Amino acid sequence: MSFLNPKRWYHSLGKRRFYEALLLIVFILFFYGPLLYTFMLAFANKYEYPSIIPSQFGFQWWNYVLNQPTLVKSIGLSFEFAFATTFISMIICLPAAYVLARYNFPGRKMVMFSFLLGNAFPKIGIYTSMAIVFYKMNLMGTFTGVLLIHLIECMMMMIWLPTSAFRNVPANQEEAARDAGAGPLRTFWYVTLPTAWPGIAVAAMFAFIASLGESTGTLLVGLPYYRTMTVEMYGVILDYPSTAGAVFSLILIAPNLALLLLMRRYLGADTLARGYKMG
Amino acid sequence: MSDQVKLEIRNMTKLYKTGDGVRNINLTVNLGELVTLLGPSGCGKTTILRTVAGFLSCDTGSILIDGKDISHLPPEKRPTAMVFQSYNLWPHMTVYENMAFGLKLRKIPKPEIQRRITEMLELVKMSGFEKKYPNQMSGGQQQRIAIARSLLLQPEVLLLDEPFSALDAKIRSQMREELRKIQTDLEITVVFVTHDQEEAMALSDRIVVMNKGSFEQIGTPAEIYDHPASRYIADFIGEMNFIEQRDGTTIAVRPENVTLELGDGTGGDIGGYVRTIMMLGHFYEIAIGTDSGIVKAYVSAETAGKYKRGDMVNCYFEGTYRYEPDSEKKKEKIAPA
Numbered sequence: 001m002s003f004l005n006p007k008r009w010y011h012s013l014g015k016r017r018f019y020e021a022l023l024l025i026v027f028i029l030f031f032y033g034p035l036l037y038t039f040m041l042a043f044a045n046k047y048e049y050p051s052i053i054p055s056q057f058g059f060q061w062w063n064y065v066l067n068q069p070t071l072v073k074s075i076g077l078s079f080e081f082a083f084a085t086t087f088i089s090m091i092i093c094l095p096a097a098y099v100l101a102r103y104n105f106p107g108r109k110m111v112m113f114s115f116l117l118g119n120a121f122p123k124i125g126i127y128t129s130m131a132i133v134f135y136k137m138n139l140m141g142t143f144t145g146v147l148l149i150h151l152i153e154c155m156m157m158m159i160w161l162p163t164s165a166f167r168n169v170p171a172n173q174e175e176a177a178r179d180a181g182a183g184p185l186r187t188f189w190y191v192t193l194p195t196a197w198p199g200i201a202v203a204a205m206f207a208f209i210a211s212l213g214e215s216t217g218t219l220l221v222g223l224p225y226y227r228t229m230t231v232e233m234y235g236v237i238l239d240y241p242s243t244a245g246a247v248f249s250l251i252l253i254a255p256n257l258a259l260l261l262l263m264r265r266y267l268g269a270d271t272l273a274r275g276y277k278m279g
Numbered sequence: 280m281s282d283q284v285k286l287e288i289r290n291m292t293k294l295y296k297t298g299d300g301v302r303n304i305n306l307t308v309n310l311g312e313l314v315t316l317l318g319p320s321g322c323g324k325t326t327i328l329r330t331v332a333g334f335l336s337c338d339t340g341s342i343l344i345d346g347k348d349i350s351h352l353p354p355e356k357r358p359t360a361m362v363f364q365s366y367n368l369w370p371h372m373t374v375y376e377n378m379a380f381g382l383k384l385r386k387i388p389k390p391e392i393q394r395r396i397t398e399m400l401e402l403v404k405m406s407g408f409e410k411k412y413p414n415q416m417s418g419g420q421q422q423r424i425a426i427a428r429s430l431l432l433q434p435e436v437l438l439l440d441e442p443f444s445a446l447d448a449k450i451r452s453q454m455r456e457e458l459r460k461i462q463t464d465l466e467i468t469v470v471f472v473t474h475d476q477e478e479a480m481a482l483s484d485r486i487v488v489m490n491k492g493s494f495e496q497i498g499t500p501a502e503i504y505d506h507p508a509s510r511y512i513a514d515f516i517g518e519m520n521f522i523e524q525r526d527g528t529t530i531a532v533r534p535e536n537v538t539l540e541l542g543d544g545t546g547g548d549i550g551g552y553v554r555t556i557m558m559l560g561h562f563y564e565i566a567i568g569t570d571s572g573i574v575k576a577y578v579s580a581e582t583a584g585k586y587k588r589g590d591m592v593n594c595y596f597e598g599t600y601r602y603e604p605d606s607e608k609k610k611e612k613i614a615p616a
Contacts, residue, residue, distance in 0.1 A: 180381035
């Protein structure tokens with residue numbers, strides 16, 4: 001095991017790389033440490049201070065969490081909102097993105113810029129102002145109200161990414177379809193969309209994940225009727241033992257992870273990278 | 280090629296916000312004719328083509344095919360088919376699907392579609408490529424499929440926008456030949472756009488030489504080559520020597536019409552010394568340095584052997600053109616000397 005000797009490392013890597021490697025290890029521990037800890041806690045049956053590692057592993061706390069009706073309900077609701085947000089934002093934003101990509105109308109840059117504004121200010125300020133308007137419109141504590149909050153979250157991505165994706169469809173290909181006899185809608189369906197879909201898929205992924213993770217606004221507008229996982233999380237941290245919290249965390253993280261892995265597998269790193277282009 | 284008019288562009292004007300564009304375009308193309316719009320970038324040739332195809336609307340004027348005004352129809356309803364310089368084929372579809380796209384829209388039954396595609400692929404020498412994707416083929420092959428796809432639509436007028444400009448020289452001449460053969464065999468009316476004068480000369484029944492948004496000359500390749508109407512055209516088409524005269528006019532003569540003789544450099548139409556002798560395949564180009572600039576002569580290998588660099592020569596011209604000093608209006612051409 002002598003090769004594990006740091007001194008030997010130091011000499012084989014050279015001074016600079018040795019310190020770089022150290023830095024990387026520290027960073028990874030710092031970054032993934034809490035996640036690893038959560039992972040460990042979630043499967044801990046018996047965990048007593050001052051031991052670092054649980055004395056017994058098991059699924060006890062999973063049983064516990066999944067038998068709490070309010071918690072399970074919140075999981076369903078989170079997904080409901082996520083699907084609704086993604087779907088509706090696509091219906092609203094995709095046609096707009098196409099127009100922004102193809103037509104150079106006066107004020108186009110201002111419109112594109114305006115979609116950045118939602119992310120330029122502290123969210124709590126935006127949500128509070130929205131809440132004031134919602135009170136007047138009787139939208140507080142409604143599904144629509146929370147949905148609107150979620151939609152704001154993903155606007156920027158849903159406009160910028162698809163616009164760039166559409167812009168990267170060569171105009172000649174669309175024109176060739178028109179030339180062959182396809183009307184504008186057919187051309188969009190058979191030529192534009194198949195070419196632009198990586199960008200749209202990435203945007204949809206962002207929208208889904210953003211909706212799942214949205215907490216402050218939903219808390220403000222949704223209580224007490226609409227409690228998503230993130231809203232319940234506040235309560236879980238306060239009222240339940242840390243192991244239950246760990247389980248709930250993992251339930252929250254799991255869809256994100258699954259989506260990323262699915263995307264990577266079916267889209268491939270190449271397509272994913274292309275989808276992220278915002279130029 | 281008949282005398283029946285297939286395509287007519289009447290008084291067409293299309294201007295862009297920058298002021299560029301085309302003005303008062305009038306052109307008729309007969310059935311089975313291949314007419315080329317020739318000119319440098321920005322002269323408006325692609326604008327005219329795209330207006331005929333329907334991707335641009337004209338400000339004034341009309342476009343008629345077989346006597347019917349199609350100016351207000353969207354591209355999908357016009358009886359035209361266009362082949363672009365690049366990005367013709369849809370990358371997510373196979374060759375078969377690319378070609379079947381238009382036919383399916385016309386609700387042609389599947390076995391008929393299959394038959395037509397097989398036939399067409401044979402015509403463009405791409406049999407067996409049905410299942411390939413565009414990115415598995417070379418540029419030349421892709422353009423062949425693009426042309427095949429357009430022909431399948433049986434257009435009244437086929438429009439080609441510099442289709443061979445992105446290909447290398449050897450493939451380009453091959454494609455030219457094949458296109459011309461198909462076009463004459465099937466008697467298809469074609470409007471071809473290019474900036475390559477050699478291509479225009481080789482392919483066309485008639486050439487329209489354009490400059491800054493209007494037509495400078497229309498004629499057969501021979502007419503344009505032998506009787507260029509302006510200095511611009513003389514310069515653009517083929518190789519031409521220009522000799523500025525003291526009164527401001529310009530004498531122009533083709534290199535192949537220049538004969539040399541060893542002398543003292545003061546005789547003939549102009550005299551000078553041999554600057555360079557270049558071998559250009561089956562003939563030689565000898566550049567003569569004169570007081571009025573460089574004069575090039577094309578000579579046979581045998582003749583070239585008689586000269587070496589530095590020799591004083593006299594040049595004799597056979598068939599010259601004279602152009603008035605540069606101005607906005609057309610130049611005057613004097614009959615060959």
